[in-house]
Amino acid sequence: xMNKDYIISLIEQDxxxxxxxxxxxxxxxxxxxxxxxxxxxARCKIxxxxxxxxxxxxxxxPYPDNPDEGTIIVTAELLPLSxxxxxxxxxxxxxxxxxxxxxxxxxxxxxxxxxxxxxxxGEKVWMAFIDIYTINDDGNLIDACALAAIAALKNAKxxxxxxxxxxxxxxxxxxxxxxxxxxTCTLGKINSKIIVDPGMQEESVLDxxxxxxxxxxxxxxxxxxxxxxxxxxEITQMVDIAIAKEKDLKKLIK
Amino acid sequence: MSYTKRFDGRKFDEMRKTEAKIxxxxxxxxxxxxxxxxxxxxxxxxxxxxLHPRFLQNPSKGILRCNYDMASFxxxxxxxxxxxxxxxxxxxxxxxxxxxxLDLSKHPNAVIDLFIEITQANAGTxxxxxxxxxxxxxxxxxxxxxxxxxxxxxxxxxxxxxxxDKEEEDHEEGATDIPIAxxxxxxxxxxLQLDGNVSKKELKEALEMxxxxxxxxYKLQVKTLKDHFKGEGK
Numbered sequence: 001x002m003n004k005d006y007i008i009s010l011i012e013q014d015x016x017x018x019x020x021x022x023x024x025x026x027x028x029x030x031x032x033x034x035x036x037x038x039x040x041x042a043r044c045k046i047x048x049x050x051x052x053x054x055x056x057x058x059x060x061x062p063y064p065d066n067p068d069e070g071t072i073i074v075t076a077e078l079l080p081l082s083x084x085x086x087x088x089x090x091x092x093x094x095x096x097x098x099x100x101x102x103x104x105x106x107x108x109x110x111x112x113x114x115x116x117x118x119x120x121x122g123e124k125v126w127m128a129f130i131d132i133y134t135i136n137d138d139g140n141l142i143d144a145c146a147l148a149a150i151a152a153l154k155n156a157k158x159x160x161x162x163x164x165x166x167x168x169x170x171x172x173x174x175x176x177x178x179x180x181x182x183x184t185c186t187l188g189k190i191n192s193k194i195i196v197d198p199g200m201q202e203e204s205v206l207d208x209x210x211x212x213x214x215x216x217x218x219x220x221x222x223x224x225x226x227x228x229x230x231x232x233x234e235i236t237q238m239v240d241i242a243i244a245k246e247k248d249l250k251k252l253i254k
Numbered sequence: 255m256s257y258t259k260r261f262d263g264r265k266f267d268e269m270r271k272t273e274a275k276i277x278x279x280x281x282x283x284x285x286x287x288x289x290x291x292x293x294x295x296x297x298x299x300x301x302x303x304x305l306h307p308r309f310l311q312n313p314s315k316g317i318l319r320c321n322y323d324m325a326s327f328x329x330x331x332x333x334x335x336x337x338x339x340x341x342x343x344x345x346x347x348x349x350x351x352x353x354x355x356l357d358l359s360k361h362p363n364a365v366i367d368l369f370i371e372i373t374q375a376n377a378g379t380x381x382x383x384x385x386x387x388x389x390x391x392x393x394x395x396x397x398x399x400x401x402x403x404x405x406x407x408x409x410x411x412x413x414x415x416x417x418x419d420k421e422e423e424d425h426e427e428g429a430t431d432i433p434i435a436x437x438x439x440x441x442x443x444x445x446l447q448l449d450g451n452v453s454k455k456e457l458k459e460a461l462e463m464x465x466x467x468x469x470x471x472y473k474l475q476v477k478t479l480k481d482h483f484k485g486e487g488k
Contacts, residue, residue: 035374038327048280054327081298081369131326136279168330
């Protein structure tokens with residue numbers, strides 16, 4: 001582990017470990033050849049951070065309060081394969097937070113028209129299982145997971161559904177239409193400095209963290225993390241950066 | 255009816271296309287990917303590191319702890335994320351297939367953690383996992399007597415074949431699956447499981463076939479590791 005004081009002193013001079021600017025992402029890459037058995041899948045790399053997301057559709061009963069809407073279920077597995085700090089066992093708080101932040105970004109932006117996932121009102125709707133697996137944690141898993149999730153969903157196909165059965169592996173010509181592409185940007189604060197896309201070593205020195213999900217400049221989800229508070233002007237500055245980053249990241253989704 | 259031609263046109267003793275890669279997970283002490291046909295396994299090694307909880311520590315030797323897991327979207331019908339009875343058993347036999355080539359007495363009180371993730375499955379996942387794991391252990395610099403190579407053999411209808419795919423495993427006239435791990439230098443079989451129905455003669459034939467298959471995989475493992483370390487030296 002690198003000296004924490006060194007990381008902080010660098011940032012104080014507007015410098016960072018990976019030789020990037022305070023408001024600069026590491027290299028972000030999306031690819032789609034993850035798993036042939038998924039209905040939609042994507043891999044996102046941000047620097048050395050790598051995650052994969054697969055979407056699988058199933059048919060189930062709608063929630064009674066939304067009888068004509070399908071649903072999404074997001075899960076995240078922080079695989080112990082991806083970091084010496086992750087342990088085996090049921091999802092802990094970090095995995096649950098990660099999954100819920102991704103879920104909210106998609107749900108609240110209404111990226112998906114949930115009504116189009118209805119098969120028979122009150123009885124049968126499509127459920128999209130969006131499953132996240134971390135492969136290598138080098139910091140800022142949230143942004144990687146959110147980007148991979150929306151990219152996987154954008155490329156997902158609905159399986160055929162005949163005689164009350166889902167024919168896995170056979171696809172109808174119905175595509176998943178996304179009305180918006182929510183983009184998640186995570187920022188960190190150290191002393192008076194704000195950085196974007198904190199790397200693993202930077203994460204350990206952050207005073208606080210703010211994750212912002214936007215679509216077309218509107219904010220759809222936020223999540224604050226870290227030990228310390230944020231000032232009003234810091235929050236607005238962070239949101240401004242997130243909105244600016246949305247445009248760049250959105251271009252990567254095919 | 256007998257099985258005269260394989261569904262995908264392979265010869266009976268021909269395995270699917272293989273591919274291997276080292277260092278696929280930066281954070282790990284050692285890692286590897288192994289692909290055979292449409293089955294993809296990645297493996298990461300952490301350690302040797304201190305074993306927790308402490309009561310499991312053994313002052314005379316370290317332990318190898320394996321965890322095999324399949325991604326929910328790796329199979330046609332979504333698998334519920336997390337462990338299952340099947341994955342616990344596979345984790346156990348994987349550890350047993352690899353520990354014969356390790357010298358764990360070198361690592362008292364320690365654990366070598368080995369994680370295997372199947373990201374895409376089309377039969378033979380435990381074998382692909384073991385093959386990847388063996389390379390990951392070597393990449394992590396763990397002292398090993400040899401690499402372990404793994405392949406499944408079996409019987410589809412009436413024919414002994416190597417490297418069954420999913421379609422063959424589900425053959426309507428029945429299929430016998432025999433996952434094998436083999437250490438070519440010591441000539442030890444370190445994994446042998448079977449479910450189905452074969453005669454003694456067929457088993458012998460299958461084992462011979464698996465030896466040939468493992469030797470082929472072994473060559474790829476050695477070449478991939480050598481190429482990787484050559485590149486690092488530059």
